[in-house]
Structure formats: structure tokens, C-alpha cells
Amino acid sequence: MPGPTGPAGTDATGIPGQDGADGSNGSDGTDGSPPAEWTYTDPDGVRYRCTPVDDFDPAQPRYGCAPTSTPPPDDPTTTPDPDQSDNRGSSASPGLLPLNERRRS
Numbered sequence: 001m002p003g004p005t006g007p008a009g010t011d012a013t014g015i016p017g018q019d020g021a022d023g024s025n026g027s028d029g030t031d032g033s034p035p036a037e038w039t040y041t042d043p044d045g046v047r048y049r050c051t052p053v054d055d056f057d058p059a060q061p062r063y064g065c066a067p068t069s070t071p072p073p074d075d076p077t078t079t080p081d082p083d084q085s086d087n088r089g090s091s092a093s094p095g096l097l098p099l100n101e102r103r104r105s
Contacts (some may be wrong), residue, residue: 034061045072 037051050065 009024018053034058037069046070 034052037049039047039049041047046067047069048065049068050063053064056062062094
């Protein structure tokens with residue numbers, strides 16, 4: 001069982017002491033090994049797994065990457081931006097004549 005609570009302390013009124021001297025630098029560690037494998041996902045949402053090639057050399061590591069997924073389907077609830085839709089055959093650009101409306105005389 002703990003003893004009774006002691007009296008409250010008072011605020012420190014002194015100034016902080018000086019910093020101690022810096023220690024000596026440590027030695028460099030040994031080089032680590034290249035990663036055994038890793039994964040990444042590209043901007044289209046396809047996930048890849050990268051593994052060492054058959055003639056793997058840790059001094060000059062090379063990897064081969066293969067997809068492990070397919071791109072996610074487009075969201076059917078979204079609609080195209082009207083400013084980016086295909087306007088071929090329309091008169092949306094009054095200064096330009098679409099190629100499919102050009103006639104030879």
C-alpha cells in the first residue's frame with residue numbers, strides 16, 4: 001500500500017545549466033543487404049511485385065517486376081466532364097471546322 005502524498009513542490013527559480021560537451025562521433029555501420037523484394041502500385045492502380053533476377057548480384061542488384069493485380073474498374077457513378085467530352089461533329093469551336101465536316105469542291 002502506498003504511503004501518504006507529500007507536500008506540493010515549489011517552482012524552480014534557477015536558470016538552466018550549461019550544455020555538456022558533445023561526445024565523439026561513432027563509427028559507420030556495415031552496408032546492409034539489398035531488399036529481398038518489394039511491391040508498388042502504379043498510378044492506374046495496378047499492383048506490382050518486384051523480386052531479384054536469377055543472376056542477382058548484391059553488389060549490383062537488379063529486380064524483375066510483374067503485375068499482381070488488374071486496374072480497378074472505372075467508377076460507374078461518375079460522369080464525364082462536359083469540357084473534356086468528345087465534341088467531334090459539333091460546332092463547339094466556332095473558329096475550327098471538324099475534319100468530318102470538310103468538303104472538297
